[in-house]
Amino acid sequence: MEALLEQTAREPVAPPPPLFNFATHLFALNAARANKPAYIDDHGTTSYGELEERARRCASALRALGVHAEERVLLVMLDTISLPIAFLGALYAGVVPVVANTLLTAADYTYMLTHSHARAVIVSEPLLAQVTEALKGIDDDCQLIVSQPRADAHANADANANTGTALTAPRFESLVDAATPAAKGSSSSGDDIAFWLYSSGSTGKPKGTVHTHANLYWTAELYAKPILGIVETDVVFSAAKLFFAYGLGNALTFPLSVGATAILMAERPTADAIFARLVQHRPTVFYGVPTLYASMLVSPNLPARADVAIRVCASAGEALPREIGERFTAHFGAEILDGIGSTEMLHIFLSNRAGEVEYGTTGRPVPGYEVELRDEAGRSVPDGEVGDLYIKGPSAALMYWCNREKSRATFLGEWIRSGDKYRRLVNGCYVYAGRSDDMLKVSGQYVSPVEVEMVLVEHPAVLEAAVVGVDHGGLVKTRAFVVLKREFVPSDTLADELKTFVKGRLAPHKYPRDIVFTDDLPKTATGKIQRFKLRELS
Incomplete structure (x- = not known):
């Protein structure tokens, strides 16, 4: 009810016009910001004017290579300025970018190339070996293009020459430099297919999740602006990479929708790498995941509050433990808005609000989205009981490409079955209970692994836990x-202490019978x- 009142109190968000290309939309929004920094990556700063020009050049380059509207191009790219250029350039041309996880094997890329029938693949040079191997396993004609941003280009070319492996594939940045900016973007509609994201594939082959041009617009209008309060003067930094639906919104859709500046980092998001950017660039909006927030807090290099400029943070991917949120806010003075999103919904649809954060919960529905908790028979469950989470909202994906069985099981009319379990508190906040396939039945009663994990991490010795x-x-x-945590040593005594700790806070059948100490x-x-993977070890 509170979420409904909040939604009706706000001015309704106007839908995008029938003809709507998201790249064209962004370029028009930022036409007056040509000299303002859009991105800061490891190689320098790119202005809004440069971003638009190079994206339009990219559109022309893709067309010159014979990649037509609605055909796919696989992007296996690190978080440098070349990735937003390639993504926006493809959208502008009506080509469908498929943004891929950069940590996969050659076999994974072979599957994606075959499944998507990609006409081209743009790969960051450090990832070239896996993609080159992947291309050997496909029958389609797919053009290889290698990205070597700015200063890297000469150094990498020299290194390749010295090892006798000089690149024969065209360089993405050179193709963009040589192209004439496309004069006009594709006449897309808001419902046209814009891009794909592949699911993680943890329970089978990755699923190609198909999104429209309008979906990007809705996540900015419904979450970024009203919930995060992101504005033009913000500097944003996402530890989550652009290939992740969460990261794509954080570092592309959201900042570019308001004219803010985004920081990109190609390397792995370790605590020290994050600290370096927080101190050097002083972002005001930071996006992380619970495991990263936990590792930041235990690091001896944690910067002081005065050394950073964070005003608000977001968290997604897993439920944020209460203890982590409270400690982070106590140290930095900034709240973490824990939320849940999905590849299928593109970004966060259930979230805490600034000034109303209830750590230990995922907050309330984002206005513009509806959520329901249902039992196995599809009936609504009362407050306090665990149910399956269903979502309805305008950013929902169209389908899983060429996967009718999974699409039918997930996309149910206007509703999406998330695969997550939740319970709703009487105050309207939702508490995560785990993935549907992770729920356990112990002594005839359901146990949420997440509930047990949340209690374990409240113990002063525990950094992370999985049940x-x-x-x-x-x-x-x-x-x-x-x-x-690094100052504690595994022992039988500590294991017994942890069991007793959980028994004192949860029902007796929920405490872990076994404790296995592990490094990660x-x-x-x-x-x-x-x-x-942990079940496989058990």
């Missing part, structure tokens, strides 16, 4: 994999714990 079910003589029992937890590239 899975294991077979004990035909019965399911819980096992916790625990990563300790397996995670996806987006920071999600891969519980299925």
